[in-house]
Amino acid sequence: MKANRIYNFNPGPAALPLAVLEEIQENFLDFSGSGMSVTEISHRSKHFDDVINDAVARTKRLLGLDDRFHVLFLQGGASMQFAMIPMNFLAGKSSADYVDTGTWSSKAVKEAEIQGKAINVVASSADRNYSYIPHNIKFNEDAVFVHITSNNTIKGTGWAELPDTKGVPIICDMSSDIMSKPMDTQKFGLFYAGAQKNVGPAGVCLVVIRQDMLDLVPDSVPTMLRYDTYAAKNSLYNTPPCFAIYTVDLVLKWLEETVGGLDKMAALNQKKAALLYEFMDAGDFYRATAEPDSRSLMNITFRLPDEGLEQQFVQLAQQQGLAGLKGHRSVGGCRASLYNAVALEAVESLIDFMKTFETDNG
Amino acid sequence: MKANRIYNFNPGPAALPLAVLEEIQENFLDFSGSGMSVTEISHRSKHFDDVINDAVARTKRLLGLDDRFHVLFLQGGASMQFAMIPMNFLAGKSSADYVDTGTWSSKAVKEAEIQGKAINVVASSADRNYSYIPHNIKFNEDAVFVHITSNNTIKGTGWAELPDTKGVPIICDMSSDIMSKPMDTQKFGLFYAGAQKNVGPAGVCLVVIRQDMLDLVPDSVPTMLRYDTYAAKNSLYNTPPCFAIYTVDLVLKWLEETVGGLDKMAALNQKKAALLYEFMDAGDFYRATAEPDSRSLMNITFRLPDEGLEQQFVQLAQQQGLAGLKGHRSVGGCRASLYNAVALEAVESLIDFMKTFETDNG
Numbered sequence: 091m092k093a094n095r096i097y098n099f100n101p102g103p104a105a106l107p108l109a110v111l112e113e114i115q116e117n118f119l120d121f122s123g124s125g126m127s128v129t130e131i132s133h134r135s136k137h138f139d140d141v142i143n144d145a146v147a148r149t150k151r152l153l154g155l156d157d158r159f160h161v162l163f164l165q166g167g168a169s170m171q172f173a174m175i176p177m178n179f180l181a182g183k184s185s186a187d188y189v190d191t192g193t194w195s196s197k198a199v200k201e202a203e204i205q206g207k208a209i210n211v212v213a214s215s216a217d218r219n220y221s222y223i224p225h226n227i228k229f230n231e232d233a234v235f236v237h238i239t240s241n242n243t244i245k246g247t248g249w250a251e252l253p254d255t256k257g258v259p260i261i262c263d264m265s266s267d268i269m270s271k272p273m274d275t276q277k278f279g280l281f282y283a284g285a286q287k288n289v290g291p292a293g294v295c296l297v298v299i300r301q302d303m304l305d306l307v308p309d310s311v312p313t314m315l316r317y318d319t320y321a322a323k324n325s326l327y328n329t330p331p332c333f334a335i336y337t338v339d340l341v342l343k344w345l346e347e348t349v350g351g352l353d354k355m356a357a358l359n360q361k362k363a364a365l366l367y368e369f370m371d372a373g374d375f376y377r378a379t380a381e382p383d384s385r386s387l388m389n390i391t392f393r394l395p396d397e398g399l400e401q402q403f404v405q406l407a408q409q410q411g412l413a414g415l416k417g418h419r420s421v422g423g424c425r426a427s428l429y430n431a432v433a434l435e436a437v438e439s440l441i442d443f444m445k446t447f448e449t450d451n452g
Numbered sequence: 453m454k455a456n457r458i459y460n461f462n463p464g465p466a467a468l469p470l471a472v473l474e475e476i477q478e479n480f481l482d483f484s485g486s487g488m489s490v491t492e493i494s495h496r497s498k499h500f501d502d503v504i505n506d507a508v509a510r511t512k513r514l515l516g517l518d519d520r521f522h523v524l525f526l527q528g529g530a531s532m533q534f535a536m537i538p539m540n541f542l543a544g545k546s547s548a549d550y551v552d553t554g555t556w557s558s559k560a561v562k563e564a565e566i567q568g569k570a571i572n573v574v575a576s577s578a579d580r581n582y583s584y585i586p587h588n589i590k591f592n593e594d595a596v597f598v599h600i601t602s603n604n605t606i607k608g609t610g611w612a613e614l615p616d617t618k619g620v621p622i623i624c625d626m627s628s629d630i631m632s633k634p635m636d637t638q639k640f641g642l643f644y645a646g647a648q649k650n651v652g653p654a655g656v657c658l659v660v661i662r663q664d665m666l667d668l669v670p671d672s673v674p675t676m677l678r679y680d681t682y683a684a685k686n687s688l689y690n691t692p693p694c695f696a697i698y699t700v701d702l703v704l705k706w707l708e709e710t711v712g713g714l715d716k717m718a719a720l721n722q723k724k725a726a727l728l729y730e731f732m733d734a735g736d737f738y739r740a741t742a743e744p745d746s747r748s749l750m751n752i753t754f755r756l757p758d759e760g761l762e763q764q765f766v767q768l769a770q771q772q773g774l775a776g777l778k779g780h781r782s783v784g785g786c787r788a789s790l791y792n793a794v795a796l797e798a799v800e801s802l803i804d805f806m807k808t809f810e811t812d813n814g
């Protein structure tokens with residue numbers, strides 16, 4: 091670990107690759123020979139065109155997207171997508187199916203309801219405190235889309251595989267697991283991810299949308315809330331969040347050129363998560379909260395024997411350079427977020443710490 | 453001028469104070485002893501609370517805002533505000549007055565119309581190509597608000613003083629002149645500014661809203677598009693654009709502690725603009741396009757004798773380290789943006805260049 095840097099298990103904003111941070115730092119006063127900081131260059135310049143075009147091209151290569159898909163950069167985070175999705179795709183009496191797997195899924199449902207849109211919550215795991223992903227869901231054949239959350243940051247669950255929606259396009263919030271593994275993009279009408287977990291800093295939301303979805307947008311939707319605005323202008327209708335997009339581009343470059351693509355990233359992510367789950371499963375001091383077939387590889391939620399110990403655990407870890415292990419305030423407990431930029435050595439250090447803590451307090 | 457840095461007259465994103473950029477660079481791998489980059493810290497941490505609270509406090513001190521005003525940080529730029537303003541404040545049959553002084557004013561009007569809101573364009577300077585600010589406007593007494601654009605980045609005009617709206621609250625797009633001078637905040641119901649011109653990088657929009665305006669927001673507005681969401685949560689309902697807010701905070705610190713406040717900033721801005729206008733007015737090679745009583749101090753638009761010379765001027769200036777002098781693609785010509793962070797020495801260098809160019813081509 092580099093001097094002054096700690097192991098960062100934050101749920102988001104989260105760890106970024108050190109090489110990316112160092113590249114930003116080194117070039118911060120003079121971007122690409124422009125004589126300006128990347129925060130000072132024009133979004134209409136060739137310099138910035140190169141950045142955004144590279145970020146789009148890398149996203150397409152990494153995810154294997156065909157030409158029907160647009161890669162867009164929006165603002166407002168995934169939370170703004172919760173509002174834009176029903177606004178753009180549910181005109182008149184058309185309806186959509188939503189699967190409720192936790193806090194963020196529930197918020198997506200709420201934003202459709204606020205707008206008076208017709209939606210059906212076709213499955214929920216609320217009955218067991220969102221500790222699992224529902225199976226054998228019956229979807230409505232006339233739904234315009236099915237909305238799911240691929241990884242539940244707060245509850246520590248994730249979809250091991252996509253549901254069979256019988257051809258209805260899936261819209262998916264991938265904020266906490268995008269680019270963590272390869273995926274079958276053919277099933278999606280749209281997917282989106284607040285960048286601040288796996289692909290960049292806060293302040294930009296990556297949206298991938300299939301061309302035919304753009305035909306659904308009603309005329310009454312304001313310009314900045316329409317997906318076709320961003321698709322028509324390569325996300326440059328107005329000034330985009332340039333620095334955030336630049337950082338995303340560097341993270342994607344790191345994924346392609348240093349990690350070696352999503353297959354390799356997935357293998358490393360599996361290894362990291364397996365190490366931690368297997369360590370916890372082998373004893374009874376630490377208890378993973380997600381049901382085994384629904385465990386997230388990104389956000390590993392767990393409890394200790396009591397809340398007093400959990401507090402001590404989080405505090406002592408922080409003192410020893412392991413940060414961000416507190417569970418979300420709505421659920422308590424502990425959580426280790428093992429996003430792409432969290433190195434294997436960080437997980438090994440965490441497990442060493444957990445062993446010592448158990449010995450001292452078990 | 454520091455090695456490798458150029459004079460930046462970009463209209464936005466634009467020049468930032470070098471001291472701010474250097475502070476970001478120096479601390480980029482370890483923010484405030486956290487062991488993380490500012491791009492990696494949690495928005496729920498004390499570290500980030502200190503940043504956003506400092507940015508709010510500095511905004512209130514610099515602008516002399518009383519306790520009725522909330523200082524908010526939103527995403528989507530001023531363009532998103534064009535949509536949010538009618539969405540939040542024009543329910544049912546209530547209507548608003550808009551003054552059309554150029555491209556951005558016109559877009560604000562359009563976004564209200566898309567939503568089917570009742571608005572009146574009570575004055576426009578379209579008749580003389582937006583080269584002036586209308587006077588003696590008759591406002592509607594029952595308007596919920598009057599919308600104006602205090603400085604017109606593209607057309608190079610600005611309001612020398614606020615219109616008398618007979619008590620109707622003014623909503624003002626101040627994207628290109630916020631914090632450039634002190635102002636009478638009592639007349640405003642809301643004002644807003646995309647940060648990327650005078651107060652920070654692209655990716656955050658500063659919004660100041662008076663408490664009573666929050667009572668107007670209808671229940672049907674989605675959470676992320678409601679001003680009361682941001683006011684209730686100190687802009688932390690969801691993950692905000694942390695890096696952009698951090699940079700804004702540093703720019704505000706520079707304004708308070710290095711420049712010495714808005715009176716001193718205004719004096720310097722007046723001096724910079726006067727130098728350039730007086731130089732141009734003294735000859736007939738360069739012609740300022742805004743009418744004299746409506747001239748912007750921030751964006752100085754001008755023409756040369758012909759378009760060929762304008763092209764040469766912009767290119768040669770760029771080669772000599774004077775960047776961003778091309779006029780907006782919709783109007784042509786030239787433009788020097790003299791925002792807060794553009795130093796007097798940059799303006800003097802520009803005038804030296806202009807003299808030489810005139811001698812060589814006049």
